[in-house]
Amino acid sequence: QVQFVESGGGLVQPGGSLRLSCVASGNVYILGWWRQAPRKQRELVAVIDTYNWPNYGDSVKGRFTISRDNAKNTVYLQMDNLKPEDTAVYYCIESPGRNSLPRYWGQGTQVTVSS
Secondary structure (H helix, E strand, C coil), X not given: CCCEEEECCEEECCCXXXXXXXXXXXXXXXXXXXXXXXXXXXXXXXXXXXXXXEEECHHHCCCEEEEEEHHHCEEEEEECCCCHHHCXXXXXXXXXXXXXXXXXXXXXXXXXXXX
């Protein structure tokens, strides 16, 4: 069982930035973020493996940057040029492989982009 401590969500204006952090317990291979907007299915935001190889969802490429500190078992998501359509609950996740669905989920942190 992997547990997470997520932080960094909040309210930001369009074009602004936020940084999410997630500390995971135990040894994990893939860490990252998925999100769920109102009335939509959960979708991949970004994931990263222990070798710092990232993978991004198409809707965030070029705007979001994922990074990882293996010594701290922590993953970060720098979100720039935020848009109203980025409004969602963001979940920290663990996955057993690069092409695998998430196995463990955090409780989620709300990100709201609105003027």
